[in-house]
Amino acid sequence: MTGLSTNLPLVIYWIVILGHLLGATFIVYHLIRFGLDYKTRIVTFAFLIGSFLLLALNFYLFSKINWDEIIDLKNYLRIL
Secondary structure, eight states: OHHHHHHHHHHHHHHHHHHHHHHHHHHHHHHHHHOOSHHHHHHHHHHHHHHHHHHHHHHHHHHHOOHHHHOOHHHHHHHO
């Protein structure tokens, strides 16, 4: 059970990251595909840059989290 306690936050994190990337890809695709003028493409580029900046911030902050202090899964799994 030790592997579960260390891998569960990582699995949840990657599910959230993949959801974020998938959502951002859909938004960028639709803004480019159905955008009619040049200004829409500038907004799309700004959204894409902002999305990557938020993703980089997310990676940085996730690396700073001490999961042992936040979630004590060993005690939780012992109760089950």
